[in-house]
Amino acid sequence: MGSPSGTCPECRTPVDGGDNFCEACGWELAVAAVSAGAAPLAACPQCRPSLISADGYCERCGRKAPAGRDHIELGLRGIAGVTDRGLRRHRNEDAMALALTHTPTGRAAVAVVCDGVSTSGHPDQASLAAANRAVHVLTAKLRAGTAGEEASTSAALAADSAVRSLAGQSANPPATTYVSGIVAPIAVTVCWIGDSRAYWLPASSPASARLLTRDDSLAEELAAAGVPAEADAIASPGGHVVTRWLGADAGTPRPHTTRFEPPGPGVLLLCSDGLWNSRPGAGDLAQLAWPRAPGDLPGAAAGLLAFALGAGGHDNITVVLIAVPPGHTGAGTSHRSTPR
């Protein structure tokens, strides 16, 4: 959550507690919300005021208290995100980061969603490092007036370096997927590597909702090569394998970017594959998000999470909704971690 006072985390120059960014390097010091984990709860949410034991269970009902990254909800003005362990995985390897910033042309909202590659070493650290690093680069670049696509590419490359620096001598270096979204006054910019996605969900009609990204997956590559979509190779779980990611074993990262100017108000959705695994259409997702968005973005995000859990919750699930135009909501800042 920024640096209240002291030194800039980027260049170590002394900064004032009231500064929004570092005067020396431009590093964003303002409000950024990162799903770094919640402090363990002091009391059981089911049977307050009973205590939580040192091993993390309620001393009365025995239920495991939600802790760490199991379930985190984040919110800033016009952005809401939720990340959840799901029902099958033993930990949450997804991460998200949200921030608000000012560009020379006005307010901008940014978010990053990363899904740690579960077969790599420490995927949870990879996703968090990438999201945390990227959101700070995005806000700093945008504040300096850098164009959305260029800022996005810089942020993705910085995220890649952050993940690479975790590798050490590991034979199985940490890896993560990546998707970022910038909602600026005029345009929306999306950047991705891997199979985390972005959708445009217009307020006007769910039918015109659409997927903005194209997965770096075996299925997509086969489809691009002309294999019919209904073929086994594409429909099978094997088709789901990601072909590109961030990390020391990924080669030179080549992030994809796309930019478009929304015709009217709506919501930009960023998500990990935990949401789209059960193959909902863009229109289905829009219908789930509306009518609660944009007035109740946290409620809309919770609705999408509930849908994914209802579909089996096989993977970690992360959902971030950004109002278009930026800040288009009445909700204030919040940061909470609650049980399901």
Add this chain to the structure above:
Amino acid sequence: MSALGFTIEIFQNEYLPAGAGEVNAIVTVTSAGSTAPGPPATPGAAEIIIVDCSGSMSDPRTKMIQARQATAAAIDAIRDGVAFAVVAGTHEARQAYPDNGLMIADAATRKTAKRAVERLYPHGGTAIGQWLRLARELFETGEETLRHAILLTDGQNLHESTEELAAAIKLCEGYFSCDCRGVGTDWLVDELRTISTALLGTVDIVPDPAGLTADFEAMMTASMAKEVADVVLRVWTPQHATIRFVKQVAPAIEDLTARRTPAAPQAGDYPTGAWGTESRDYHACVDVEPGAVGQEMLAARVSLILNTTSGPQTLGQGLVRAIWTEEEVLSTRINRHVAHYAGQAELAQAIQDGLDARKAGDDDAAAAKLGRAVALAHESGNQGTANLLASVVDVIDPSTGTVRLKARIVNADEMALDTRSSKTVRVKK
């Protein structure tokens, strides 16, 4: 005490299908013993040998002679510095050595004690409750905390009521442990088992008095290896949970469920007695309120507690968990430790049921139950129990449990099967 290393391991399938609430776990407790070099430091160990001196011990004449020799061998196995005494039991209890209280073992006192044992002669009746009461009184004269007795008898408790014996057992419960041995075949297995179970000891038959010396020596050596007294298993369970059972399942089955004493809110203590360098397995079965799919719950927290004069000390802890899932692959997975001991418990029960049926004169039911036992012993590789069964039934096919009751069953063989049927084997590596 600080040099003691205890570890607790939990073996279970923590995944439950939606709506289920029964949680099973095997708790393996291992004591690495004292890490200090040299012989184990036993601050305050006391030993009492209780020898039946009733009139029946003179028939055959060699029985009393062998009992004296066995007692002498046990005395020789008592380490220097251990407090000890010998009690002669008849329809009353008499202190055979020393004249009063306990004596500290050394070469001289052991020699004097053995001379006193030489003078034991059979006369009178049998009142085991009286013997236990005297043992308790003698232990009370000392400060020792590791209190252990060996009780030898050849007959039934005819000279006091069942209630008197029960009251005496109750008085001694939790105060000292007692290994019981029946010599010959005129004693009652259930009677001695009641004592050994309550006093956290073993029970066994020594059919031939000639076997007594080796047995006494072994018991005393095992007792001398104990380093910690009064260790309990503390089991915490969530609100609205019920404990179906807590059993020791290795090295032998001992149901501890009814031995629970309240310890803390939602927690109870189960006695485990004294520990040396050894490993034991326990089976805990708890019913919890089913949780939502995806929910994790702590079904039991199992702690090993040593009660010291300065308060309880936690030696180790293990968590028994429950996680509800819709994935059948997970919830139907059989934990082999739990399955193994469920089988060993069934084996012990089948033997008891079979022996009961035989006593009731229902040979068909006895053959069916003992046949099932043969199959279970065969399947789990419990060769000791399989051998005992083979002395009572003719095994036609061990894998299916097809057996025939032997035409003539030796009394001692049946009693040996009865006393030793609770012995289990551990899970194969």
